[in-house]
Amino acid sequence: MTELNQELKDLLSKGNSAAWDKNWNDAAVYYQQALDLDPGNFKAMTNIGLAYYEMREYREALDAYRKAVEINPDDPAPYEKMFLIYKEVNQLTEALKASLLAAEAHLKNEDIQKAIENWKRVLELDIRNVKAHARLGMVYERLGRKKLAVSEYIHTASLLQLSGNTVKATESIDRALRCSPENIIALRAREILRQGRQLPIPEPIDKEPEEEIQVEAAQLEAPKPEPDKEYETPIAEAVDKAMIILAEAMFEEEIGAESGKKRPGRDLDSALSWNAEAGEILEDGSAVKLHVSQAIENFSSGNEKDAAENIKKAIDEGYTNPAAYFLLGYLFSNLGRMESAVRSLNKSVPHENFALASRLLLAQYYAGMEQWVDASREYLEALRIADTSLADKEDVEDLIHLYEVMMDDLEQQEGGDAYIEMSTHIGEMLLRPDWRAILVELRSQGKSEEGLILPQLDALLDDRRSQIMGIHQNINMLVQEGHYGAAMEMAFFALRNAPTFLPLHVTIGDILMATNKIDGAVTKYLAVADVYTVQGKTERALTMLKKVIDLQPMNIEIRQRQIDLLEEYGQKEEAIQEYINLAEIFFPLAELDSARSAYVKALALAKSIPDGEIVRMKLLQRLADLDIQRLDWEAAIATYAEISEVSPGNRKASISIVDLSYRLGKLSDAEQEIDRFLALYDPKEDKEVIEDYLTSLNTEIPREEFIIRRLVDFYKELGLQEQAISELDGLGDMLLDAGRKSEAVAVIQEIVTLNPPNIEAYQKLLGQLQG
Numbered sequence: 001m002t003e004l005n006q007e008l009k010d011l012l013s014k015g016n017s018a019a020w021d022k023n024w025n026d027a028a029v030y031y032q033q034a035l036d037l038d039p040g041n042f043k044a045m046t047n048i049g050l051a052y053y054e055m056r057e058y059r060e061a062l063d064a065y066r067k068a069v070e071i072n073p074d075d076p077a078p079y080e081k082m083f084l085i086y087k088e089v090n091q092l093t094e095a096l097k098a099s100l101l102a103a104e105a106h107l108k109n110e111d112i113q114k115a116i117e118n119w120k121r122v123l124e125l126d127i128r129n130v131k132a133h134a135r136l137g138m139v140y141e142r143l144g145r146k147k148l149a150v151s152e153y154i155h156t157a158s159l160l161q162l163s164g165n166t167v168k169a170t171e172s173i174d175r176a177l178r179c180s181p182e183n184i185i186a187l188r189a190r191e192i193l194r195q196g197r198q199l200p201i202p203e204p205i206d207k208e209p210e211e212e213i214q215v216e217a218a219q220l221e222a223p224k225p226e227p228d229k230e231y232e233t234p235i236a237e238a239v240d241k242a243m244i245i246l247a248e249a250m251f252e253e254e255i256g257a258e259s260g261k262k263r264p265g266r267d268l269d270s271a272l273s274w275n276a277e278a279g280e281i282l283e284d285g286s287a288v289k290l291h292v293s294q295a296i297e298n299f300s301s302g303n304e305k306d307a308a309e310n311i312k313k314a315i316d317e318g319y320t321n322p323a324a325y326f327l328l329g330y331l332f333s334n335l336g337r338m339e340s341a342v343r344s345l346n347k348s349v350p351h352e353n354f355a356l357a358s359r360l361l362l363a364q365y366y367a368g369m370e371q372w373v374d375a376s377r378e379y380l381e382a383l384r385i386a387d388t389s390l391a392d393k394e395d396v397e398d399l400i401h402l403y404e405v406m407m408d409d410l411e412q413q414e415g416g417d418a419y420i421e422m423s424t425h426i427g428e429m430l431l432r433p434d435w436r437a438i439l440v441e442l443r444s445q446g447k448s449e450e451g452l453i454l455p456q457l458d459a460l461l462d463d464r465r466s467q468i469m470g471i472h473q474n475i476n477m478l479v480q481e482g483h484y485g486a487a488m489e490m491a492f493f494a495l496r497n498a499p500t501f502l503p504l505h506v507t508i509g510d511i512l513m514a515t516n517k518i519d520g521a522v523t524k525y526l527a528v529a530d531v532y533t534v535q536g537k538t539e540r541a542l543t544m545l546k547k548v549i550d551l552q553p554m555n556i557e558i559r560q561r562q563i564d565l566l567e568e569y570g571q572k573e574e575a576i577q578e579y580i581n582l583a584e585i586f587f588p589l590a591e592l593d594s595a596r597s598a599y600v601k602a603l604a605l606a607k608s609i610p611d612g613e614i615v616r617m618k619l620l621q622r623l624a625d626l627d628i629q630r631l632d633w634e635a636a637i638a639t640y641a642e643i644s645e646v647s648p649g650n651r652k653a654s655i656s657i658v659d660l661s662y663r664l665g666k667l668s669d670a671e672q673e674i675d676r677f678l679a680l681y682d683p684k685e686d687k688e689v690i691e692d693y694l695t696s697l698n699t700e701i702p703r704e705e706f707i708i709r710r711l712v713d714f715y716k717e718l719g720l721q722e723q724a725i726s727e728l729d730g731l732g733d734m735l736l737d738a739g740r741k742s743e744a745v746a747v748i749q750e751i752v753t754l755n756p757p758n759i760e761a762y763q764k765l766l767g768q769l770q771g
Contacts, residue, residue, distance in 0.1 A: 008041070008044075015030035015044075028048055042071045046077060049068060053084075074669075076105035076111075076118075079099070080098070086098055099121045099122045100118070102118045103116075156172045157173045157199060162198065162201065169199075233435075234386070234431075235431075242323040242353075246296060247296055291310045291317065292314050294306070307327075311327055326357065328340075329341045329343075329344035329358065330357075333364075342365060350569060360431065372420050379423050386430055386436075386439060390439055475490050506528055526544070528544050529544035573609060579599070596630070599626065603620065603623070620646070637669075655697060677693060683717050684718065712724050721756075728747055748766050
């Protein structure tokens with residue numbers, strides 16, 4: 001048996017080498033020889049199919065792929081190749097069937113993205129394919145992508161209505177409304193259906209040529225930051241960072257339309273046509289990738305005009321990466337398209353990586369327009385971001401309060417000189433290579449006697465600032481002494497003079513909390529968070545939401561809002577942790593599906609952060625454990641398989657896949673996993689690993705012939721005759737107990753060939769069984 005396995009491996013290896021050299025005829029010969037030894041070998045069957053496909057011998061290739069499907073109907077690869085062949089020979093009906101089967105196989109394996117790609121291939125050939133639209137709607141709903149789900153359900157309804165099945169069409173619209181009850185397009189579709197009018201029919205999808213896009217994407221090289229590089233200004237630093245982020249996204253295949261684009265001037269009826277509201281979202285991101293890759297190339301060659309046009313096209317296709325918005329704002333600024341620049345920069349302001357540079361570009365624009373009030377406001381915001389980024393953690397809160405006072409005081413200024421002076425002063429401090437050193441030096445000189453860190457702009461503002469700070473400090477002292485009534489009265493009095501001073505509102509929330517008026521405190525904190533969000537001060541909004549979560553830890557809506565802001569602000573690691581916290585809230589409530597959803601979202605984020613493999617592995621392990629508790633063994637297998645992809649030698653994952661596959665009656669899957677794991681190791685060099693793996697399997701999954709056989713083969717290959725005989729002896733007893741006499745005889749004959757010490761006893765037993 002060992003010699004046969006080795007011969008099979010050698011033939012497959014020779015076939016692979018020939019295929020690598022594109023000697024497809026030789027490859028097919030080797031793969032056929034492998035199939036002569038093992039007609040049910042899935043790998044050999046799919047490989048010979050590929051060889052025939054490359055030689056354009058489509059009939060033979062289809063025959064091989066059909067046999068592969070019989071061997072393993074759950075593997076999508078043969079179906080996908082069959083789709084390509086049928087499409088090539090213009091048998092579109094068969095091509096559609098193959099792609100639908102591929103999608104279902106991917107869905108069964110929980111590779112939802114690949115399933116979506118196959119359904120989209122179907123719609124490229126047949127935009128009126130009801131099944132593809134219906135399945136896309138179901139999957140998008142499951143992923144929480146409600147706009148896309150509604151769009152697909154409406155398409156499904158329109159096609160069902162066209163075929164005369166109005167009952168099913170109504171059910172599809174009802175499902176769209178259950179998914180998104182207030183969706184105006186779904187509500188309008190229901191009205192049209194009730195009136196007996198035909199819903200708009202889906203329109204064909206326009207798609208960029210794939211080969212051209214792949215070539216463009218392949219030509220990119222991700223720019224790498226120089227070590228300790230010094231930038232002329234924070235703006236130049238942010239531009240470099242944006243370019244790196246966009247280039248890395250190309251290589252990590254993260255570029256895709258994150259949200260759809262809306263066409264202006266469309267009425268509700270026309271909006272119900274293909275890709276309504278959810279937009280012409282290219283799920284494979286091909287058009288977006290093309291535009292981003294061209295933009296990077298344009299920018300690198302100094303062609304800012306074309307770079308801007310390509311970034312804009314990517315955004316119009318639905319790409320919402322803050323790096324794209326910032327780069328577009330920067331390019332528009334350089335090109336003199338200032339109104340467009342302002343719109344883009346306002347979308348990059350909330351993101352941590354681009355907040356400072358976006359504020360500075362906006363300030364420069366307003367200064368150029370001599371709108372000094374707006375310019376000074378943006379400059380002061382820029383200084384706040386820069387200053388707090390360098391402050392010690394314990395000083396940040398006091399520093400933020402000071403900037404809040406200064407911002408409030410700024411609104412009260414009269415005359416333009418103060419604004420001009422402030423704008424000029426801050427611009428000179430920040431728009432230089434050593435801005436960090438300048439701020440650190442100024443702040444080291446700026447501690448007041450009370451220990452507060454004061455920005456060096458005293459001469460630019462009047463005494464009102466110190467008055468507000470003094471009142472605020474008095475309120476805090478009253479709170480510390482427990483005089484909550486007096487503190488609240490003083491706070492309300494202070495609000496008359498400084499109604500926009502947000503730290504005062506926060507203090508009122510703190511007083512409400514201290515007096516156990518939790519609902520009032522939550523309302524106040526959320527109101528402040530809303531204002532900070534509108535102002536683009538995402539980090540302050542997050543602080544307020546944290547206060548609310550501390551008071552109402554089970555408030556799922558607020559937790560999700562916090563996560564959304566963290567993602568928007570670029571704090572992906574923190575967002576992942578909050579998803580984990582969210583899952584741990586759902587778990588004790590027995591809301592296991594919700595807990596799983598939170599882990600899946602955390603996983604998606606983990607894939608997009610540098611060095612995220614450790615976090616990803618921990619999340620996958622939690623997800624697998626959760627699937628076991630949900631008794632969803634199929635999902636658990638898929639999760640353990642993903643762990644194995646990241647860490648092929650993960651013993652626990654492999655044993656779990658084997659165990660669960662046997663429980664589900666999927667013997668072939670279990671056996672393939674065992675052989676996959678064993679192929680990673682050399683029996684002589686990795687003896688302990690293989691023996692531990694096989695004996696653990698034999699203990700956890702007893703009386704499985706395939707496992708015992710692999711253990712016997714292992715012992716025989718190492719010359720461990722005694723151990724091999726012991727395992728064969730147990731296998732023979734198991735076969736006799738099961739009434740499988742002829743197979744037991746074969747096992748005993750195998751034992752005799754190993755010349756055991758008590759060979760006479762085995763020969764006697766053999767005679768009895770054969771007699």
